[in-house]
Structure formats: structure tokens, C-alpha cells
Amino acid sequence: AQVLARVSGRDDVVFGTVLFGRMQGGEGTDRVMGPFINSLPLRVRIGGEGVEEGVLEMHRQLAELLRHEHASLALAQRCSGVAAPAPLFTALLNYRQRRDAGADRVRALEGIQALRAEGQGRSNYPLTLSVDDLERGMSLKVFAPESVGPAGVCAMVHRALEGVVEALEAAPRRPVAQVEVLPEAMRRRVIE
Secondary structure, eight states, rough: OHHHHHHHHSSSEEEEEEEEOOOOOOOGGGGGSSOEEEEEEEEEEEEESHHHHHHHHHHHEEEEEEEETTTTTTHHHHHTOOOSSSSOSHHHHHEOOOOOOOOHHHHHTTTOOOOOOSSTTTTTTSEEEEEEEETTTTEEEEEEETOOOHHHHHHHHHHHHHHHHHHHOOOSSGGGGGGOOHHHHHHHHHHH
């Protein structure tokens, strides 16, 4: 949210977040692909609240959003007051836990052959950030407009994450708006 606020020049930002859509799906939904995945808007106001308070508020909002994981984006649009065809958001955050499913997954896929796959990782949103939470670390995958570029967005998100961790460890009341998003090399390039 801080990166989006800085690059857009706004302190009130909305981005879409991908929801699993299976939490209240019932028995057997863990075996169905695709139809349960949903994207809904999340609004964040970057203000004077401290980093710790901001992280807790983000957690609260995401937990609240889970209650609506099956709501359609069209319903969210109608409830938002944003007149169509204006989009609710043009940036998407996708947090994915990636775990090795092991032998069970291999057995489940026996006899299945992939014939063709298109558009993997692509979306209709100009800016898409996917955070993969791996067993031994994290990775970022970005699709971004040429004007910013994926490497630039990754560098800013990386710097923002470092800033949040630094603030949580040393100064949890530091205002979120003061968390730096520009890595030093980018900062020099912008200033000079």
C-alpha cells in the first residue's frame, strides 16, 4: 500500500487482493481448481498511524474481507459507489503460499496431461504483484507498465518491506507514511 501510495501520489489507495474463496466452500472444495478464486478491493489510507498499528489494521481488514470472499466483483462495484465502467482498482496483490505437496500431489495428477496453458501469471490489471511465500523464503513476481517496469516495482516493494521490518523492530510508532520505498540507487537517480 505504501509503494502504491508513493507512485500514485495519493495517501488513499485501493488495490485488489486475491482471495482463496474456499474457506466456507464446504466438503470437497479443496479439490476444485479455479472457480473459487476471487479478487476484491482493499482500501488503505496511509496516514500518521504507526507502522505497528498499520500492520494490525491491514490484518483486520483482510480478516474482515474473508467474510465476503464469495462476493462477486460486480457486487463490490455496486456497493462501492464507484460508477461503472470505472474500475475499482487497477493494481492487484496476490499473496500465495507455496508448499511442496509431495507424493500425494504426484499421485493425484497421474494420467493427466497438460495440452496447453496460456496467460499464466497475467491478469487484466496494469500492475500485478504476486508474493510467493515459499518453504524457505519469499519471492516477488511483478507485471507492470513499461514506464515503471517490474524490476523497479520489485525494488520498491523490497525496500518498503525492509522499512516495515526495521520500524517494527526499532520504532513501531514511526508513521507508515515515513517508511521509505525508494532504494538508494533509485533515490539518487530521481534526485540527481
